[in-house]
Amino acid sequence: MRDLVRSYGKTLTTIFVALVCFWVLIMIVLPQAFMIEQSLWTMQRDSALGVKIDRAYADLATMNYDLGNARDESAKTALQAKIDALQAGISDMEQRETKPHKIYGLQNYTAMSGLHFRIFVKSIVYALAVTVLALLVCYPLAFTIAKLATPQRAALLLLGLVIPYAINELLRVYAWLMILDYQGVINSALEALGLVSFQDKTWVPFLEYSGSVFVALIYAYVLFMVFPIYNTVETLDKNQLEAAEDLGGSIWRTHWRVVIPHAKPGIAVGCIMTFMLSVGSYSVPQIMTRGKSGDWFSQLIYRQFFETQSWNLGAAYAFSLVLVCLVFILLMMKLFGVGIRDIAK
Amino acid sequence: MSTQAAGGIAVAPGAAAQSRGIDWSNVVLNAYILLFFVxxxxxxxxxxxxxxxxxxxxSVTQWRGWTLKWFDALAGDQRMIQGLLNSLVVALGVIGISLPLxxxxxxxxxxxxxxxxxxLYAVLVSPxxxxxxxxxxxxxIFWKRFDVPGGLFxxxxxxxxxIASYSMLLFMARLQRQDRDLEEAAQDLGASSLLLFRRITLPFLAPTIATAAVIAFLQSIENYNTTVFAIGGDWTLVTEIGSRFRFGLSPEINVIGVIFVAITIVAATLYVLFRKRELMAARAR
Incomplete structure (x- = not known):
């Protein structure tokens, strides 16, 4: 802190620290904390409360009538005490009706139905598959561009990667909708080959399969794997490759012992980004299924907030997703032996 | 897909080795790259x-002839145009907040x-x-407690x-290359810290501020997954596109796609040419 004040003076330091505090508290930590808090309670719902209140009012009327008819003074005071107690009970119940009690507990986490849990697992498994496949596709590509292509060609190839990367995710996924549609590109090709017939509606309903979401997820997020790996491989000294070759290292060994260890942070970042984007993607399943075939986990979360209005359950689902991502990040950091400083660069 | 990938891995290193005659590994590698770009x-x-x-x-398979009518349809689509304006407002707001942060x-x-x-670093990059x-x-959820509903704000x-985390990483990378001696010399000569900040630190960061603003702008315009939860009854260009997918599809969305593709290609090409010129100028010096 002293270093900060010495460099920028008291006024600026105060401003910087205040802004950072605002960012940390109001935009990151407190929203997360509130989301977790929301996931930890449910409203107590006593549907019999209204009936109970009605009955109490009826009792109250009878007692008041009795009070008017009572002649004995001691009976009157006893009755009055009963009336007061009942009235207190009524106001308590009325307060509970307008302001229901929160009940804290893990009920939102344990309430996940079998169907929702299967969707949760399916989303994770598919995201893992997307990550592995993207890594297999991108590693040779990143290595070729970084180390084997001439500088001019590398620049051109990078430009070719940046263009689709910069185009909106929704539109890129939409392109696949047109390819996989009932009368889309693939079915038309199949028809031309005489394999399906549009008239008999024997087309392949690709969009009804989870596989079409998988195809679109890969297409949408594969480039998030290329750039981090490219960036790390690019800094590898070419002499190291030549030395490995001169020493008789096989191609596989060179990659296993020289290139991959060097590219570890890039591979970790690529895997984390690809997994996180795939597992939390709302856009891709929403466009590909168009709400017609089975939901994905992100769509379930959306429904909790905007269709069934069960925010507590929605918050619990959302935080479960955060936990999955957190576990994945920690696993990657452990597997590749990198720290938080290496992965967020 | 997976067979392609396996072939690529087996071959990529092979290109480093010099083989006699036709370099088959090179051929396969080039084919792989070509396939990926297709x-x-x-x-x-x-x-x-x-x-x-x-x-x-x-559709491209049921061809009914060339037309530009979908461009006209888009130009007359008030919701889309309002969505674009909303997107621009949001993007400016995001730049205004995320750069200072x-x-x-x-x-x-x-x-x-x-x-x-x-x-602190972990918290700030966690988003x-x-x-x-x-x-x-x-x-x-947070703002609901203060009765602020979803919307542009x-x-x-x-x-x-x-997006503030992105800009922070850009600024940190730049600050790491800063020569602290310059600041210390100015301080020794009696410059106030405000003057120092305005005359030395900010000019040093100026190119990065421009880059960060452009990236923040693009990220904000593109964003869907975060926006769709926070937007409430309002809409941006991208959430409007998203909601169109639910109700009948129209080639209007393809027109937006064409415009996006065209802008991106032009911008990326200009950027590369600009960089090339910069590099040549640097070399000529």
Missing amino acids: YLFAPLLVMSLAAFNAYDYP GLSGAFVLTRLQSRANTL LLMPGIILGISTL LTVLAQASF
């Missing part, structure tokens, strides 16, 4: 082509010598490592929470 661009081509098809449903974060982290440094929908949800805050 995979990247063919869907975009399909989408763009359908924007010019007279057929009412977006990113700068402050970078200053504090580069100068704070403390054990809390790593923790980048979290699914976008989570940022939208947590912002929505919450969208700005939710987007800025992670």
Whole structure:
């Protein structure tokens, strides 16, 4: 802190620290904390409360009538005490009706139905598959561009990667909708080959399969794997490759012992980004299924907030997703032996 | 796909080795790269082509002749145009919030010598490592307690929470290359810290501020997953496109696609040419 004040003076330091505090508290930590808090309670719902209140009012009327008819003074005071107690009970119940009690507990986490849990697992498994496949596709590509292509060609190839990367995710996924549609590109090709017939509606309903979401997820997020790996491989000294070759290292060994260890942070970042984007993607399943075939986990979360209005359950689902991502990040950091400083660069 | 990938791995290193005659590994490698680029661009081509098809449903296979009528339809689409304006408002708001936050974060982290440094760093980059929908949800829940409903304002805050992290990383990378001697010399000569900041630190950061603003702008315009949770009853261009997918598709969306593709290609090409010129100028010096 002293270093900060010495460099920028008291006024600026105060401003910087205040802004950072605002960012940390109001935009990151407190929203997360509130989301977790929301996931930890449910409203107590006593549907019999209204009936109970009605009955109490009826009792109250009878007692008041009795009070008017009572002649004995001691009976009157006893009755009055009963009336007061009942009235207190009524106001308590009325307060509970307008302001229901929160009940804290893990009920939102344990309430996940079998169907929702299967969707949760399916989303994770598919995201893992997307990550592995993207890594297999991108590693040779990143290595070729970084180390084997001439500088001019590398620049051109990078430009070719940046263009689709910069185009909106929704539109890129939409392109696949047109390819996989009932009368889309693939079915038309199949028809031309005489394999399906549009008239008999024997087309392949690709969009009804989870596989079409998988195809679109890969297409949408594969480039998030290329750039981090490219960036790390690019800094590898070419002499190291030549030395490995001169020493008789096989191609596989060179990659296993020289290139991959060097590219570890890039591979970790690529895997984390690809997994996180795939597992939390709302856009891709929403466009590909168009709400017609089975939901994905992100769509379930959306429904909790905007269709069934069960925010507590929605918050619990959302935080479960955060936990999955957190576990994945920690696993990657452990597997590749990198720290938080290496992965967020 | 997977066989392609396996073939690529087996071959990529092979290209480093010199073989006699036709370098087969090189041929396979080039074919692999070509295939990958076809995979990247063919869907975009399909989408763009359908924007010019007279057929009412977006398609390239049921061709009913060339037309520009979908461009007219888009130009007359008030909701889309309002969505674009909303997107621009949000993007400006995001730039206005995330640049000061990113700068402050970078200053504090580069100068704070403390054990809390790593923790603070982890918290400030955490929005980048979290699914976008989570940022939208947590912002929505937080502000609900203060009776602020979803809308453009919450969208700005939710987007800025992670876009500020991007700018912070850019500023940190730049600050690490800063020569501290210059600042110390100015201080020794009696410059006030405000003057020092204005005359030395800010000019040094100026190119990065421009880059960060452009990146923040693009990220904000593109964003869907965070926005869709924070937007409430309002809409941006991208959430409007998203909601159109639910109700009948129209080639109007393809027209937006064509415009996006065209802008991106022009911008990327200009950037490369600009960089090339810069490099040549640097070499000539």
